Structure formats: C-alpha cells, structure tokens
Amino acid sequence: MDVVIGPLDLAAHVDEALAVQAAAFGLGPDEVAVRRQIVLRHMTHPGARALGATAGGDLVGFVYGMPNDRAHWWSTVVEPYLRARGNDAWLDDSFVITELHVHPAHQNRGTGRSLITTITDSAAEPRSILSAIDTDSPARGLYRSLGYQDLARRVLFPSAPKPYAVMGAPLPLRRA
Numbered sequence: 001m002d003v004v005i006g007p008l009d010l011a012a013h014v015d016e017a018l019a020v021q022a023a024a025f026g027l028g029p030d031e032v033a034v035r036r037q038i039v040l041r042h043m044t045h046p047g048a049r050a051l052g053a054t055a056g057g058d059l060v061g062f063v064y065g066m067p068n069d070r071a072h073w074w075s076t077v078v079e080p081y082l083r084a085r086g087n088d089a090w091l092d093d094s095f096v097i098t099e100l101h102v103h104p105a106h107q108n109r110g111t112g113r114s115l116i117t118t119i120t121d122s123a124a125e126p127r128s129i130l131s132a133i134d135t136d137s138p139a140r141g142l143y144r145s146l147g148y149q150d151l152a153r154r155v156l157f158p159s160a161p162k163p164y165a166v167m168g169a170p171l172p173l174r175r176a
Contacts, residue, residue, distance in 0.1 A: 001055045003106065005114050008052030008062055011043045016059040017052070017101075024101040042066065042098055051119050053102065053111045061102035063115040067125055068094040078131065078166050081152035090151055090168045095123035097130035100139075112142055117173050127170050131155065134165040143167050147174035 010017060018032050018039070027035070042048055045066045053061035068075060068091055075091050082088040097119070102111045120128050132139050134153050148167035155164045 003053050003055045003060060003109070003111050003114075005051055005053050005111075005118050008050040008059075008064075010050035010052075010062065010064055011040055013052065013059060014039050017050075017062045020059060020062060020103045021099065021101040023103050024107075039064070039099070045069070045072075049119065049122075051115055053106070053115055055106065060106040061100075061111045061115055063097065063100040063112075063119050065095055065097045065099075065119060065123075065128075065130075067123075068092070068096045068129065074098075074131070077157055078152065078155055081155045082166060085152050087151040087166075087168070090127065090129050090166075093125050094127050094129045094168070095120060095125040095171070097128060100130075108138070112139070113146070116142075116146065117175070120171050120173050123171055125171065127168055128173070129166060129168045131157075131164040131166050134163045140165070140167075143169075145174070 014036055018036055022032050048066035050062060050064035052059050070091050079088055079091060082090060097116060100112060100116055147169040150165050151168045152166040155166055157164060
C-alpha cells in the first residue's frame with residue numbers, strides 16, 4: 001500500500017496521531033492524555049506545522065515542528081547541556097522537530113525519512129534540532145544518516161525515565 005505524505009491539521013487529528021505515537025513509543029492512556037494537551041498547545045505556536053503519512057486513508061505516521069524559541073520549555077531544559085558543550089547557539093535560527101513517529105507496522109520503509117525531509121525542506125531556518133532517546137536505535141541511525149550529529153548527550157527531562165540526546169543538522173538535510 002502506498003504511503004502519501006501531506007499537510008496534516010494536527011489539532012483536528014490529534015487523537016489519530018497520538019494513537020500512532022502510542023503504538024510506536026509504547027505509551028499508556030495517561031501519557032497520551034498529557035501529550036494531547038502538549039500537542040494542542042504546540043500547534044498554537046507561530047510557525048508550527050505538521051505533516052502526516054497516510055496509507056489507505058489511515059494515518060500511519062506524523063511529524064511536527066516549529067521554529068525554536070529559547071523561551072519554550074524544551075529549550076530551557078536542553079540549554080545548559082548544550083552550553084556545557086559549546087553548542088547553545090544551535091538554539092537560535094533552528095527548526096525543532098518536536099515529534100516524529102511512524103506506526104510499527106509501517107517502519108523501515110522510508111516513511112520517517114520522507115516526513116522529516118519534507119517538513120525541513122520548507123523551513124526558513126538554516127538548521128534543525130531535535131531530541132531522541134540516548135541509545136543506539138533505528139531512529140538515531142536515521143537522524144545520523146540525514147546529517148544530524150550529537151550536540152549533547154545524557155540530557156534529563158523531568159518525568160522522562162531515560163536520558164535523551166540533542167542532535168542538530170544543517171538544512172537541507174543530507175539525502176542518503
């Protein structure tokens with residue numbers, strides 16, 4: 001079944017998107033409820049946009065992001081880690097990939113790569129940043145193949161059980 005990438009009204013399809021994230025990330029109902037409010041709040045930020053991947057009319061993946069703002073919660077958490085490595089300038093003039101998830105039944109088919117490259121291709125900023133669980137994973141392998149490099153590791157977010165890595169890449173992303 002062909003996957004189609006296109007604009008996504010994430011506020012209108014938040015529950016479908018979070019079902020994909022829950023399947024991909026192993027989230028329970030309480031975590032989904034918290035993330036629902038976060039996603040809806042994020043989509044009100046200037047420049048926030050989302051793309052969806054659909055197959056047979058079903059949402060099978062999504063990505064969303066926005067121009068970074070140092071006043072945003074995420075930036076205030078990662079800034080000390082980046083500053084310690086001399087990388088805090090990455091918080092300026094960057095497009096943040098806030099979430100990128102593909103349903104497990106549709107992973108390893110290029111959907112995540114298409115989502116992230118398509119959303120960053122339209123970014124006005126010269127670079128992109130994101131955070132990912134700090135382990136060797138298929139997601140981190142994808143990001144590295146696109147040109148993302150570690151800017152900080154072992155970043156601890158409140159209430160997150162595992163440390164994260166903050167990664168950055170110049171735009172446009174490298175095509176593998």
